[in-house]
Amino acid sequence: MNNHRVEASITLAAQLTIYQAAECYATLSDVLQRYSELHLDLSAVTEIDSAGMQVLLQLARQAGLEGFDIRFLTPSEEIAALMQLYQLTADFDTTTEGPGRI
Amino acid sequence: MSTMFDALQTFMAESASLLQEMEHGLLIMEDDATDKEAINAVFRAAHTIKGSAGLFGLDDIVGFTHHVETLLDQVRNEALVLCSEQISLLLKCRDHMQHLLQLGIDNKPLPAALIAEGQRLIVALAQDAVPEVVTESAIALAPALGRWHLSIRFGQDTFRNGMEPSSFLKYLNSLGQITSLKTQFMLPAPDAVFDAESCYLAFDVLFNGVTTADELEAVFEFVRDDCQLEIHVVNQEQQAVVAAVTAAAKANDTTVSPTANNLIRINAEKLDHLINLVGELVISTAGVHLLANRNQDAALSEASSEAAHLVEEIRESAMRLRMVEIGESFSRFKRVVRDLSKDLGKDIRLELSGEDTELDKSIVEQIGDPLTHLIRNALDHGIERSDVRIAAGKPASGTLKLNAYHESLSLIHI
Numbered sequence: 104m105n106n107h108r109v110e111a112s113i114t115l116a117a118q119l120t121i122y123q124a125a126e127c128y129a130t131l132s133d134v135l136q137r138y139s140e141l142h143l144d145l146s147a148v149t150e151i152d153s154a155g156m157q158v159l160l161q162l163a164r165q166a167g168l169e170g171f172d173i174r175f176l177t178p179s180e181e182i183a184a185l186m187q188l189y190q191l192t193a194d195f196d197t198t199t200e201g202p203g204r205i
Numbered sequence: 206m207s208t209m210f211d212a213l214q215t216f217m218a219e220s221a222s223l224l225q226e227m228e229h230g231l232l233i234m235e236d237d238a239t240d241k242e243a244i245n246a247v248f249r250a251a252h253t254i255k256g257s258a259g260l261f262g263l264d265d266i267v268g269f270t271h272h273v274e275t276l277l278d279q280v281r282n283e284a285l286v287l288c289s290e291q292i293s294l295l296l297k298c299r300d301h302m303q304h305l306l307q308l309g310i311d312n313k314p315l316p317a318a319l320i321a322e323g324q325r326l327i328v329a330l331a332q333d334a335v336p337e338v339v340t341e342s343a344i345a346l347a348p349a350l351g352r353w354h355l356s357i358r359f360g361q362d363t364f365r366n367g368m369e370p371s372s373f374l375k376y377l378n379s380l381g382q383i384t385s386l387k388t389q390f391m392l393p394a395p396d397a398v399f400d401a402e403s404c405y406l407a408f409d410v411l412f413n414g415v416t417t418a419d420e421l422e423a424v425f426e427f428v429r430d431d432c433q434l435e436i437h438v439v440n441q442e443q444q445a446v447v448a449a450v451t452a453a454a455k456a457n458d459t460t461v462s463p464t465a466n467n468l469i470r471i472n473a474e475k476l477d478h479l480i481n482l483v484g485e486l487v488i489s490t491a492g493v494h495l496l497a498n499r500n501q502d503a504a505l506s507e508a509s510s511e512a513a514h515l516v517e518e519i520r521e522s523a524m525r526l527r528m529v530e531i532g533e534s535f536s537r538f539k540r541v542v543r544d545l546s547k548d549l550g551k552d553i554r555l556e557l558s559g560e561d562t563e564l565d566k567s568i569v570e571q572i573g574d575p576l577t578h579l580i581r582n583a584l585d586h587g588i589e590r591s592d593v594r595i596a597a598g599k600p601a602s603g604t605l606k607l608n609a610y611h612e613s614l615s616l617i618h619i
Contacts, residue, residue, distance in 0.1 A: 121364045124401035153371055153406060154364045160390045161399045188371055189388040189408075 111137075114144040119155030119182075128158045135162065135171055146177040156185055163195060174198065212367065216257050217310050218470065223250040224306075225533075227299050231292055232539045238287045247295075248277040254302065256423060259376035263309035266302060267379055269323050272330045273298050293547075296540070298326050351438050352384075353421060355410040360431030361393075363404035368428050370406055377424050381414015473566075476526055483516075483523045490516045525563070531609045532560030534573050538580055542605060545584050552591045552602040553584060559609035580605065 111134055119127060135141060143162075148155075159175065166173040175195040178186065186192045230247035233240050251274045258266040273295065279285040287295070301323060308315055315323075355377075359370050377383060389407040392399060399405075412421075418436050425434050490513045497506040535557050546553040588594075588603035595601055 121402060124364075128399070128401040152364075152369055153404070154402065157390065157404070157406065158401055161401075164390070165399075185371060188374060188386075190386045191388055 109138045110140045110142060112142040112144065114146075115148050117147055118150045119148050119158070120150055120152045121154035124154040124158050127155075128161065131158070131162055132165065135165060135169075135173070138171075140172040140174075141166070142174050142176055144176050145182050146179050148179050148182055151182050151185055153185075156182075156189065156191070159195065160191070213261060213310060215470075216261060217306070220254050220257070220306050223254055224299060224303055225536075226250045228296065228540055229536055231296055231299065232536075232543065234287060235289060235292050235543070238292075244277070244281050248274070248281050251277055251302075252423075254306075256426060258306070258309065259379060259424070260372050260427065261309070262372070262375060263306070264379055265315060265323075266305045266309055267376075269298075269305060269327065270302060272327045273302070276330050294326070294329050298330065301326055351414070351416070353410075353412045353414070353416075353418075354435075354437045355412060355421065356407070356433075356435040357410070357425065358407040358433040359404045359428065361403040361405070362431055363406075363428060364402055366428075366431070370404070370408070373425055373428070374408065374410070377410070377412065377421070380416055380420065380424070381412055383410055383412050385411040471526075480523050480527070483520050486516050487520055527566050528563035529566045529569055530560060531562050531564055531569055532557075534569055534576075535560050535607060535609070537573070538577070538607065541577055541580060542584065545581060549584065550590055551584065551588055553588055554602055554604045556604055556606045557608075558606070562609040562611060564609075580607075 113131070113134065115127070116123075131141075131143075141162075143159075162173055163175075165171075173196070175197050178195075178197065183192075186195065227247050227250035230243040230250070233243040234247070237243075251270055255267055255270040255274060258270065276285070276295070280287055301319075304319055305315070305323075308319070357370075357373075359368075363370060374383065374386070387409040389409070390405055391407065392405055418438070421436050422429070422434065425432060490509065494506070494509040494513050497509045538557075539555055542553055542555040583605060588605070589597070589599075591601045594603065
């Protein structure tokens, strides 16, 4: 737990919707407990709904509260479009280099 | 996503029946252009189709139907009484909507000819609409370019009810322009456990558009029972709270349309399965009865014939489930007769009787096309043109009678 800068990179699968939300959240929040830096590759997600987006929001919020670093890398077109609609682009750290925001 | 597909199927079935209602209403209006009930039914059909299409992102339909709805709204507000040509136009618009819906559901691009047809219809609709005359009392209701502030807090069960908040925002955007949007993601309490299937989203939206508070409220019709919605005008002549609608306030305001069909939709497969089972049941009850008789057990024999009697009644009710009134397919002929008599320059009245005669659904479907053909032939060859009829000393208008009754279905023309 106390390891400093232990990174995990995870690529999310194609679907991130209400059907996967609970399982996806359980897995990722579990990962967040064990690593201090989490890189989520979002390039393969071709289907996302508001429930899926909410999981990402909750992970970002949780990371902020607990002092982890979470990056949302290479969002797919679909994710970018929903982020754009919800005007959330600024809420997610999508930078690959340098120190995180937290 | 399968639920989306299911929802689309439901939407398709509903729009088909709404289009039917619309046609029916328009044909009634052709006889009596001021029939309030028909006008409302037509308006409601167009309005509902537009609203649901918006949820599915079928923008072509929303765009086109909006023009139809605008004209119908004027009719409804008694600003306009439709003449026969305008009803013809609206019938064409209805057909156009049907085409658009079909293409939209199949997710196919619009052919150029259809786009051109749509443009032509829109221009024709605009010519018929009365120019906006804003009377003092109408100011509050008339659509005006305004800046609106909407605050929407979706209920926790939104996702579980199969609703997608972004669909509503996209639909809203099709009515005007969302200039600013702030998404709030908030658990009910800071230490509450996050449930990935609950919705914690709320939105503050600034919106520019030519619309009314009612229209904006209608965007959220499908989630209104479990969302909190507030709509304010930010920037119009007078700054006023137009509508503050909460789920609680709306709960006791359930207006049911007077002609709401008292029907439920059932999957045909389920029905067939039920009928098959009943068939099996009839056979096995007969078997029990036979055994009871063979064993000469009087009490059992009596009990089993009682059961057989009940099963027979069940069988009859089950068969009756498949029966539909022929009236619905009759009403389709009103349109056929109307269009054809205009084309042929003949004056023909259609008389229907026995619309409530019930037939098996598959038979009703199968006789539809041959009947249409018979009617076309009858109109084409059986009735002379008005001038010829007058010359022959007959009344100018001919009558086609359709009568349905049991034992046989007869079709008489004069």
